[in-house]
Amino acid sequence: MPPIINVSKLNKSFSKYSILDNISIQIEPGTVYGLVGLNGAGKTTLLRLLTGLLKPDNGTVSVLNCNPWEHKREYYQKIGVVLENDGFWGNLSVKDNLAIYASAKGLNSSEVEKYIDEYWKNSEIHSNTRKVKTLSRGQRMQCGLCRAFMGWPEVYFLDEPALALDMTAYEHMCSIIRHAQKRGAAMIISSHQLDTIDKLCDRVGILQDKRIQELEKEKPDSVSGWQIVTENLEQYGKIIKDAGGEEIVYDNGYYFKIDTPKTIPLIIKNLVAVDCKIYEVKRLQDGFSNTIRNYYNSKKEGFNDRY
Amino acid sequence: MIDINGVRTVLIKEWKCFVGSDRSVFILYMILVVSWSFLIANSNTQINTGSLWLVFFSVIVAANFSNTVFISERVTGTLEIFMTSGITRDSILFGKMVFVFLMSSFMGLLCIMFGITWQTIFPEFGTTSIGVYEIIVYLSSTVLNIGSSAFLSVKMANPRLLHFANILITAGVVIVYIAVSGFLYLPHYLLPAVLICGGIVMSIFARREFNSEKILQPVIF
Numbered sequence: 001m002p003p004i005i006n007v008s009k010l011n012k013s014f015s016k017y018s019i020l021d022n023i024s025i026q027i028e029p030g031t032v033y034g035l036v037g038l039n040g041a042g043k044t045t046l047l048r049l050l051t052g053l054l055k056p057d058n059g060t061v062s063v064l065n066c067n068p069w070e071h072k073r074e075y076y077q078k079i080g081v082v083l084e085n086d087g088f089w090g091n092l093s094v095k096d097n098l099a100i101y102a103s104a105k106g107l108n109s110s111e112v113e114k115y116i117d118e119y120w121k122n123s124e125i126h127s128n129t130r131k132v133k134t135l136s137r138g139q140r141m142q143c144g145l146c147r148a149f150m151g152w153p154e155v156y157f158l159d160e161p162a163l164a165l166d167m168t169a170y171e172h173m174c175s176i177i178r179h180a181q182k183r184g185a186a187m188i189i190s191s192h193q194l195d196t197i198d199k200l201c202d203r204v205g206i207l208q209d210k211r212i213q214e215l216e217k218e219k220p221d222s223v224s225g226w227q228i229v230t231e232n233l234e235q236y237g238k239i240i241k242d243a244g245g246e247e248i249v250y251d252n253g254y255y256f257k258i259d260t261p262k263t264i265p266l267i268i269k270n271l272v273a274v275d276c277k278i279y280e281v282k283r284l285q286d287g288f289s290n291t292i293r294n295y296y297n298s299k300k301e302g303f304n305d306r307y
Numbered sequence: 308m309i310d311i312n313g314v315r316t317v318l319i320k321e322w323k324c325f326v327g328s329d330r331s332v333f334i335l336y337m338i339l340v341v342s343w344s345f346l347i348a349n350s351n352t353q354i355n356t357g358s359l360w361l362v363f364f365s366v367i368v369a370a371n372f373s374n375t376v377f378i379s380e381r382v383t384g385t386l387e388i389f390m391t392s393g394i395t396r397d398s399i400l401f402g403k404m405v406f407v408f409l410m411s412s413f414m415g416l417l418c419i420m421f422g423i424t425w426q427t428i429f430p431e432f433g434t435t436s437i438g439v440y441e442i443i444v445y446l447s448s449t450v451l452n453i454g455s456s457a458f459l460s461v462k463m464a465n466p467r468l469l470h471f472a473n474i475l476i477t478a479g480v481v482i483v484y485i486a487v488s489g490f491l492y493l494p495h496y497l498l499p500a501v502l503i504c505g506g507i508v509m510s511i512f513a514r515r516e517f518n519s520e521k522i523l524q525p526v527i528f
Contacts, residue, residue: 051391054520071518073310076393087388089320091327100323103316104392131327 001028004155004186005050010059012045019045021210023059027186027203029154032177034201035190036292041207043190044084047157050188051081063155077105080148080156080180086140090133094125094143097132098150107151119176120146123169138164142172149176156180156187162196174199194289204288206295215291226264228271229253229280236276243267255284309401313394317402321376325410328375339367340414344421349432359481361415361437361445366477368414369449370470372407373456378469381460382526390522400517404453404510411449415442440495447499447506451477454509461516464524480505 003026010023019042027033037043048054049061052068052075061068066075088097102112120126124139125146132140141164148156161177162170177200181187191197197204205212226245230236230253237254240247244263245256256267264281271278346360380386390396419437426432455476459469484498516522 048523053387053390053523071390071396073308073313073393073395076391079391081388081391083384083388083391085384085387087385089324089327089385090383091329092323096323100316100320101392103319104313104389104394106312106393 001030003027004029004064005033005188006060006062007050008060008062010046010049010061011057012042012049012054013057018210020049020207023212025205025212027188029184029186030181031203032181032187032189032201034197034204034288035188035207036192036194036197036204037207038296042210043207044159046207047083047159047188047190050157051079051083052076077151078154080150080153080158082141082144082148082156082158082161084159086144088132088140088143091131093131094128094135097143098125098147101147102150105151112150115150116146119149119179123172136164138166138169141165142169145173145176149180152180152183152185154185156185158187158189160191160193161189162191162193194292197292198287198289201288204292206292208299213295215288215295225255225284227253227255227280227282227284228267228278230271230276230278233276235274236271239270239274239276240267243270253280308395309397310395313398314402314405316394317399318406321403321406325375336371336414340418341421343367344418345425347418347422347437348425348429361419361441362448362477362481363474364418365411365415365445365448366452366473367470369407369411369452370456370473372410373453373460374469376403376407377457377460378526381522387523396517396522397514400457400514404457404513407453407456408449411453412446415445415449419445443499444502447502448477450506451480451502451509452506454506454513457513458509458516461513461519461521464526476505476509477502 005025005027007023007025010020011018012020023046025033035043035046045054049056050063050068052071055069064075064078066072068075088094089100092100098112098116099109102109116126120142123142123146124135125143132143135143141161145158145161148158148161156177158177161173165173174196177187177189189196189200204215206215228240232249232253237247237249240254240256243266245267247254247256249255268278268281343360343364347364380389386399389399394402419442422437452473455473456469459472463469463472480501481498484493484501487493
């Protein structure tokens with residue numbers, strides 16, 4: 001499938017400071033691309049270039065066969081955006097804000113009502129007549145997500161979409177993103193939350209030193225370890241070790257690495273034998289998060305201090 | 308490229324934002340309109356300058372509305388998202404300018420109406436001429452102020468100086484007009500024509516700024 005987002009040899013500087021150098025990305029429809037990088041790496045700048053808010057110094061940006069910097073109406077009607085600022089007018093109600101953006105996107109009110117009824121029924125957005133300035137940060141983010149997915153655009157640029165969301169809202173955001181993905185949308189998600197990247201992204205690029213490096217995801221069935229959630233008693237760790245596991249104590253249980261899953265029944269049997277209450281046993285898969293951690297550790301960027 | 312639906316959406320948005328403003332905004336506007344209408348009505352004082360009061364009223368009103376419409380959106384960051392919403396930048400700019408023009412015109416007419424009322428109630432104020440010409444001068448001055456406000460709101464790193472810069476621009480045009488009319492005969496319609504032409508030139512500059520990256524530069528207060 002031909003790429004829907006095509007960035008080639010992109011450069012961007014602000015006065016004498018170079019931010020992005022020779023960036024190339026191709027993203028096909030139905031792909032969720034994770035964009036990670038340390039603070040100031042240029043993630044937001046890249047998203048602003050893709051949304052046509054900034055003009056590239058060199059290189060080409062093509063999204064949906066359009067040059068974003070031409071600021072065409074048709075282009076903006078096909079993209080959904082969440083940026084650093086939620087962009088809502090505080091003195092207007094949620095309903096009024098969404099109505100203005102719907103009108104800008106060329107959607108009629110019945111389409112919007114249907115969309116909100118169908119996908120945001122259980123959220124605060126449904127029939128919300130409160131002024132936006134009275135909403136919490138998380139609620140405003142939900143409104144921002146609702147606006148971005150309104151009309152189900154073909155391309156999304158989401159800058160920290162999970163910021164300030166509660167558990168329910170977070171799960172809802174994930175389901176909405178997956179729904180858009182199933183409809184064939186391409187997406188770039190910029191986030192510092194590695195769980196979000198792991199959960200949603202098919203590909204990940206790290207912005208570092210003005211350049212982008214794409215990461216290879218570990219095989220989906222590769223197991224990095226197991227986590228067993230019990231009380232944190234010293235004797236339980238000893239049992240795990242004795243049974244062949246390499247134990248590490250977490251706040252909410254034990255994490256252990258094993259060579260063979262056959263060891264798990266033995267560990268559980270031994271734990272039960274000493275009246276250990278086992279709350280949960282789960283397999284931990286290697287995802288992007290481990291790869292990202294390993295990347296930064298290898299770069300000695302003090303990643304563990306930051307994440 | 309200006310599209311009518313986009314302009315309509317911008318006008319609706321600006322109107323809703325204005326109506327949704329804090330009550331103090333309306334109170335301040337009423338105080339401004341009523342107090343200025345006394346200046347317009349009273350021709351028996353030494354500070355009476357006739358229709359120029361209307362010109363400078365347009366500077367204040369247009370700059371006030373421009374502050375809200377152009378600058379506060381940049382400060383709050385709403386403009387950034389609005390520009391990615393499906394409305395062209397030209398439509399956003401034009402819609403905002405039309406809104407400021409309509410509101411300034413309304414305020415100006417309200418001020419004139421009050422002025423006429425004061426003259427009726429207080430005959431000792433005298434009879435300042437407030438006719439069609441004065442209204443045309445007021446509206447053309449508003450055009451210049453809107454154009455320059457739109458331009459300066461992006462161009463100036465510190466938009467607190469917007470009122471001051473607007474006064475300088477309008478005063479500059481008026482002073483040049485008065486100075487030249489001392490030597491040459493200038494027809495009456497030339498002043499509004501110059502003001503409107505100035506407004507159009509400023510609007511063209513504003514359009515260029517709106518379509519540049521500068522629109523996203525941080526506002527310094």
